Amino acid sequence: MKTFSKYWSIFQITLINSLAYPGELAGRSLMIIPFMWIFYQLWKVTFNAAGVDAMNGLTLHDTLWYLMLAETIELGRPPIARTMSENVKDGSIAYILNKPYDFLLYQFSTAMGETIFRAMLNAIFGGLTVLWLVGTPEHPEGFLIALPAILGAWVLHFCINAMIGLSAFVVEDVSAFTWIYQKFSFIFGGMLIPLDFYPQWLQTFAKFLPFSSAIYGPARLFVTPTTEIFINVMTLQLGWIVVLTFLLTIAYRRGLTQLTVNGG
Amino acid sequence: MKELKFLIAIWQTNLQSAMEYRAAFLTQVIGMIVNNFIYFAIWIIFFNKFKDVRGWGVNDMYVTFGVLASSFGLVSLLFGNTFTLSDIIAKGRLDYYLSLPRPVLLHTVASRTIASGMGDFLYGFISYCLSGYFTWDGLARFALAALLAATVFGAFLILTQSLAFWFGSMSNFSGLMLNAMLTFGIYPITLFDSYAKLILFTIIPAALMGAVPAEFIRAFTWEVLGQLLLGAIGFLALAIFVFHKGLRRYESGSAIQIEI
Numbered sequence: 001m002k003t004f005s006k007y008w009s010i011f012q013i014t015l016i017n018s019l020a021y022p023g024e025l026a027g028r029s030l031m032i033i034p035f036m037w038i039f040y041q042l043w044k045v046t047f048n049a050a051g052v053d054a055m056n057g058l059t060l061h062d063t064l065w066y067l068m069l070a071e072t073i074e075l076g077r078p079p080i081a082r083t084m085s086e087n088v089k090d091g092s093i094a095y096i097l098n099k100p101y102d103f104l105l106y107q108f109s110t111a112m113g114e115t116i117f118r119a120m121l122n123a124i125f126g127g128l129t130v131l132w133l134v135g136t137p138e139h140p141e142g143f144l145i146a147l148p149a150i151l152g153a154w155v156l157h158f159c160i161n162a163m164i165g166l167s168a169f170v171v172e173d174v175s176a177f178t179w180i181y182q183k184f185s186f187i188f189g190g191m192l193i194p195l196d197f198y199p200q201w202l203q204t205f206a207k208f209l210p211f212s213s214a215i216y217g218p219a220r221l222f223v224t225p226t227t228e229i230f231i232n233v234m235t236l237q238l239g240w241i242v243v244l245t246f247l248l249t250i251a252y253r254r255g256l257t258q259l260t261v262n263g264g
Numbered sequence: 265m266k267e268l269k270f271l272i273a274i275w276q277t278n279l280q281s282a283m284e285y286r287a288a289f290l291t292q293v294i295g296m297i298v299n300n301f302i303y304f305a306i307w308i309i310f311f312n313k314f315k316d317v318r319g320w321g322v323n324d325m326y327v328t329f330g331v332l333a334s335s336f337g338l339v340s341l342l343f344g345n346t347f348t349l350s351d352i353i354a355k356g357r358l359d360y361y362l363s364l365p366r367p368v369l370l371h372t373v374a375s376r377t378i379a380s381g382m383g384d385f386l387y388g389f390i391s392y393c394l395s396g397y398f399t400w401d402g403l404a405r406f407a408l409a410a411l412l413a414a415t416v417f418g419a420f421l422i423l424t425q426s427l428a429f430w431f432g433s434m435s436n437f438s439g440l441m442l443n444a445m446l447t448f449g450i451y452p453i454t455l456f457d458s459y460a461k462l463i464l465f466t467i468i469p470a471a472l473m474g475a476v477p478a479e480f481i482r483a484f485t486w487e488v489l490g491q492l493l494l495g496a497i498g499f500l501a502l503a504i505f506v507f508h509k510g511l512r513r514y515e516s517g518s519a520i521q522i523e524i
Contacts, residue, residue, distance in 0.1 A: 192310075
């Protein structure tokens with residue numbers, strides 16, 4: 001319990017810190033507004049051109065709310081890999097590693113502290129924009145049902161990003177890996193196009209990957225909150241969390257043996 | 265001529281500095297090319313299913329994305345500080361450039377190279393070659409269009425970031441404008457109605473970075489070339505005017521800065 005309270009305190013401190021500059025916090029979240037507007041233009045034209053009300057179970061209305069949640073998850077997460085890479089480059093990792101807490105749990109607590117308000121504001125601005133464009137979501141309760149999957153998505157993002165960040169122990173600059181990870185999230189996570197609109201073979205492949213558990217799953221659950229989808233999303237997500245946490249722990253232990261800190 | 269020599273000398277120094285970390289430089293260049301290819305796969309998937317958006321097909325996307333990437337890459341490579349100008353102004357780091365006998369704006373923005381820009385720049389040409397519109401005179405138009413689009417983009421960055429002279433650090437606002445420019449530039453212009461198009465030619469001139477250069481590359485017309493030239497010269501003149509107007513208000517705490 002005492003161990004848990006330590007990380008809870010770190011989480012709380014970061015959470016409060018993230019509120020220190022509310023203007024900055026709000027400013028960052030405004031980007032979701034033009035994104036949602038442009039998605040509306042794209043999908044309105046596409047649905048009209050296709051001459052259908054729904055494609056693979058998603059209407060224009062569902063697609064917009066789906067994209068709103070997908071963007072909220074993506075834009076809400078902090079740049080963990082970059083932070084860890086900076087820690088390695090400037091030597092400050094030496095001060096973090098010798099503190100009486102677990103390095104990975106410390107990073108997780110701070111990442112979650114930074115995520116909460118950032119994601120909330122994105123959801124508010126994005127939600128208001130979509131509300132204005134297409135009206136209320138068909139299943140507002142879907143947000144509560146998708147909440148565990150949203151939290152799971154952040155855990156998954158953390159595991160993958162932390163692994164990229166740990167590669168800084170070897171290569172120092174991780175920006176190329178973060179770009180590529182982000183683009184895989186875009187494609188296999190269904191961030192710009194819902195996976196349901198992909199060709200069947202690509203859908204089957206993409207839906208099995210962790211990227212879909214981190215974006216598509218929660219967003220689809222939000223617009224179609226059925227028991228079946230809930231069970232599918234949560235089962236796959238938990239499976240990936242277990243696998244990736246295991247891999248992250250191994251990567252961390254191996255990374256420590258290769259770390260060289262010069263100065264700091 | 266003197267300023268051109270000065271610019272070339274700065275770019276040589278920047279390149280030498282970037283090449284000091286050869287592996288990191290190459291990782292960033294190759295990483296950015298791969299990154300752009302992966303991103304573009306989304307559009308291939310989209311157009312594979314929906315064929316076209318009001319007459320705009322995947323081949324048009326190759327050209328638009330290509331010219332946008334090359335112009336973005338050119339600004340990142342040659343004028344990397346345009347992305348952080350507001351921070352430089354707000355933190356008093358213009359002192360260093362003001363104390364030297366060279367044009368302040370030119371010296372400031374050219375003093376940094378973003379290595380990944382080389383990846384963007386090269387990717388743009390690859391994208392054009394894959395578009396199905398490739399011809400040799402088209403390639404020459406691509407190079408000219410990328411140059412003019414880069415001028416508009418660089419000028420737009422200087423304009424938005426120079427607001428820091430009046431309002432302090434504008435990193436959030438300028439980040440927002442940068443993202444808006446890239447996002448609107450990349451989407452098919454046929455999506456937008458006339459009001460939105462007016463915005464995309466003026467307040468956020470994304471059309472002058474994506475759709476208009478792409479139109480010029482596909483087929484030469486004096487009218488489109490005129491639009492591009494007018495946009496590039498107009499925005500550059502406005503950016504220089506606003507920067508110098510703001511510079512008169514500039515003050516710093518005489519902090520000691522070391523420029524690396």
